[in-house]
Amino acid sequence: MKNRQSSGLGRRSVLAAGLAAGGGLGLPLFFPGLAEAASYPPLGNFPAGVAGDSAFIGITPPLTGAYSADGKDHALGYQLAIAQINAGGAIPAAWGLKGKGVLGKTLRYKIADSELKPNVAVQAQTQFIEQDHAIMITGCVSSATAIALEELAQRMKVLNMVGCSGSNDTTSKDCQRYGFRSQPSAHMAATALGPVVAKALGSNRKVAYLVPDYTYGFSVFDSFSNATKKYGWTTTSKQVVPVGAADYSSALINIANSGADIFCNIAFGNDAVASCKQADQFGVLKKMKLVVPNISAFQAQELGAKIMSGVYGTFDFWWTLEDRYPLAKTFVETFDAANKYRPSWGAHIAYMQTYVWAVAVERAGTFYPVEVIKTLEASKADPFDSTLGKVWYRAEDHQMVRPVPVVQGKMPADMKTKDDYFNILEMVPGEQVINPLTDLMGCKLGTYT
Amino acid sequence: MIPKHGDRSAAFLPEAALIAALVAGFFVLPFIGGSADLFGRILIWGLFGLGFDLLFGYTGLLSFGQAAFYGTGGYVSAWLLTTHAIGSVWLALAFGTLAAGVWGVLIGWLALRRVGIYFAMITLAFGQISFFLENSPLAAWTGGENGLPGVPVPRIGFGAGSFAITSGWRMDTLVAAFFLVGFALARRIVHSPFGAVLRAIKDNADRTAALGHAVGRYKLAVFVIAALYAGLAGGLLGVFQSYMPPEAFSLDTSGQLVAQTVIGGVGTLVGPLLGGAVWLYLEQNLQRIPGVGGLWKFLLGLIFVLLITLFRRGIAGSLRAFWRRTRIGRPDSLAGRGPATLESTLPSLPPHPPLPSLPLAAPAVRSAGAPALEARGLSKNFGGIRAVQNVSLTVERGTVQAVIGPNGAGKTTLFKMLHGEVTPSAGDVLFFGQRITGLGVTGACQAGIGKSYQVNQLFSTLTVRENVRVAALARSLGAFRPALFGAATAIPKVERQVEAVLATVGLEGRADLLPGTLAYGEKRRLEIGLSLAAGPHVLLLDEPLAGMSPEERVATKRLIARLGEQSTLVIVEHDMDAVFELAQRISVLANGVLLAQGTPADIQNDPAVQEAYLGGLHAHEPVGG
């Protein structure tokens, strides 16, 4: 009995394998579209979303609200990358893509304003997934939105290349199998910035913090105060303010009276501009040195070189990096030509991650989410060429390992052109500043299916 | 005859129509730019709006803070589920709804201390408090700006055999089911005695209180009901999208609910659903039209303003008004009949026909020997003005007493004190020996004193029959009873009371008309009928004959005379002929002081009274003339 069964199984499985091999080889010759469909089971919007000759990407930046400047920049980055990929030619080829589009399919997309509200983004992306059969969702300038969309992606089994998000939680407490993040985490930015400012500004400093009241704000505060602890930096004041607050006078008065000599401003977007402006009015900037762990896209333009000169901080990307990486140069030039200004880092994240995703899909040979995820997770062995040199994603928490630019604001006299606001002091390698594998900060990636 | 709501076939007609509409909508929506997701969201807003419509549409309380309850329900459910404190989604929803109700009791108790504009402002402020609480102090539980992701989907069945209700048509069906149940419940509430009182409160809250309903408690009850609906909707939102957003608490959410309800039609129950459909559909589709893009909210705002200004009733409301006009257009109650007067409806009755007895009356009084109503040393000061000074009078049971005096004598103030509308600065009011000073109008009415007003205080949006029913219900229900189920028209004693009162005041032929279409005299009679329907032992009539034509005057005098045979009456009047004809005792007030008291004959001959009215007439007469 047992023998018969096992031999029966054996014969059957050999036959099946033979048929599959033959079918797998033969059928695609006659029915090219079947190649994918035959190999992988349906999952999320696969294969329905890519059955035709296009693939859809859902994008939800905030075009209104406190971070709308970064949001607009972010959206333009997506548009540029997708246009270039669809056109084919030398530019996508330099990234490693073949032909036009991704795997021969044109990329279609729609942009919906998230209004900086996670709920609106979730709603819009759900529509994109259900109605437009999006094969990838992306776009945000807020960790709150990022986390909500990662959750959605995991539930609907559609890949989410996280837009702008600096909170640690995005790849720790709230990490998801279907989410990948390229921006340096708060931990990475703080660990990169800490030694630089300690060297420049001295040890045993007293710091007053202005912290926006949400996950990103707390992340940056925790990471930065931890990173500078070993240099003897202490926290004399921690002022928590709501996102979108207009009047910082109360918080700034507390800070002005705190006896600190460093003012660490973690507010972002419009809030960064407003709070720095008011800090200047309250004389805080005269008494203390300003440190901005994560500088917003247009902060320098809006505040002016006078306030930003000498300020230490980090960015995801600054346009003068074009001198170091050829892909960055192409990015900055083509963006400037299309939009009449040099891109900020919101646009960069959009551009770079879209390309990396496209390359990953072509490497996997399929849009099937599990394969693409596995390809991204295996990128350590085969890093991607990018606007920041070689980058790869960590399999354990899906954080991109990439260099962190530490910058300092230039004096007005030293600016060579009108947007030459920053000096890049260092490009700190990602491996040096990422949290070690022994401390994934609570990340438990979900399932593949 | 209006079809009774007990009619089986018609009882579930609206629900059936709604189911049909929802099914049709679900299938049509994807073809016109919608989706399953949009459908579900519209239904959640519709459920949220059911409670709000009960609050605003039916009771007239405009709240700009409903998001407080939406968010509370949503966050409590989401928190219980994401921390695995509770496994069952159904149970978590129940807890969330309950939590919203509790918060509703607290906020309602504070906010309802004011009315109208004040109330709107305060609810807005409390909505903001809830938002701040969620965002900052309680952020550890609520996730602050992040919200709570990871809310699980509900399951039907137990253990291995259960199946999950995933997004798509399954989740939509679940939400639709909740909405339908909510709708059926809301409709029952609207047609219940509780609902009848709510509508009266919206129309004329003061009169409702004067008729014996504890208006404050009814308002709080409907406020809590609205909070419960909001809490359930919030909980469903979290389950629907597996994520509980902080915007659930925002002012925008409260405002959107108001706007949607107005667009769809206030006071229709389906208004919020329709308005939500319009708003969400336009929001989604306008954004995609190039050029329009960011203007979608402006356009919605414009639609909103135009709708309030031009089509006050919103979409559903306008449809309903149109439907009603075509149905009730047949004026069978008016055709061929002249104005109904007491004379024409009771042509063959003897001069003093007995009144139909009222099935419902105020509770029996203990000390039947005491005077029906007694004022002891009543005074009232308004700032420096002493409107009433130390007035004492007694009204014996079964008598008709009149209070007269020149203008500004303090008669109205005295009446208000007797009825409980105004608290005396000094003195007491006794009702059959029982002290009722300071009980307020509602308490006084429940005790057994009714008042008919000088300026008609009718319910202009209710029919004559419904007007009287409100008053009768106060006697049947007591000051407050949450009689949420059962039709308002289905309490036999109440209906008999209504018929009896209508017969008494001669308005049976007008029963299904709105007061606005009545002649002035008929309105006055309805006014009297209202105060009568609560079955009082003592009836105060404030200038019942004011503004009447001679014909109407005669009829109403007869009515008063007949009423006087059955109850104790106190009348304020300027028509001296009527006073001397009807009253057995007369009290004269001048400058807040009781000038004289006695039989009509006594008063007619009292020189002080003549002086007060005619002011020095005799002083100018030649001496000895």
Next chain:
Amino acid sequence: MPGLPLLLAQAFNGLALGSLLALSASGLTITLGTLGVLNFAHGALFMLGAYAVFVVLGHTDSLLLAVVLGGGFMILVGLVFERVVIRLYYDRPAEDQILVTFGLGILIVEGVRFIFGGLSQRVPLPSWGQGIVSLGFMIYPKYRLEVIGIVAIALFALYVVLYRTRIGLVVRAGIEDTMMVNMLGINVRRTFMLVFAMGVLAAGFAGMVYAPLVSVDPDMGGPFLAESFVVVVIGGLGSFPGAVAGGLIAGEIISLTSAFNPDYSYVMLYAVMALLLVVQPRGLFGPEGRA
């Protein structure tokens, strides 16, 4: 426990915030008291004033000129609104008035967003407002100090109009008894138009003065609306002294609480309002018997 210098500093800052709230609430309470209209577009009008100044300062350097022109613009807006929309609503229930002004508020905010975009704009400090002043116990931005002065003048001007002119008398009488004023043959319609314009001007003026302090964006009016309501509830409906007192008190509550914990500063404001509702529902100076 924060030290005395900090508390003093916050208390002083509370004056600046409070005076702005007082001005804004005055406009609201006058409109509310006289016309019975609760202007839900109040926050949007505050924002409109700020944008008016922003626009004018794009062409000229003088904040003074910007305020004058902006003020004229706000008066015009007020007159137009009253004539075209609000007038239709005097005989309608209070709720309808709330709804229509709420809708107008949306229109204003979205219209501004469409024209100017959602990005925040910078309004520069006037040349006479730059720099800081040393007050002994703290240093304070010069302009904020000047704001206290400017608002005080504006409130005084409002006081003079209300209590020393004929129009003011009509307005105050109208707050007490509109029907009576009408019966006395005074052209109430015209007065209403002016009153509404006054209220709009007050809101817009607060916005204009406030603009150089913060970044200007279409949504800046929202929180201000809620706070103004709270001030009116605290001060009492229709009471000008109530609005002033309420505004200053509110400003102090917010500032002093933030000395301890900025997170709770606004919650504390609302908590005080709730307490007041329980203890003294008519507010500090409100009319009696408005249950």
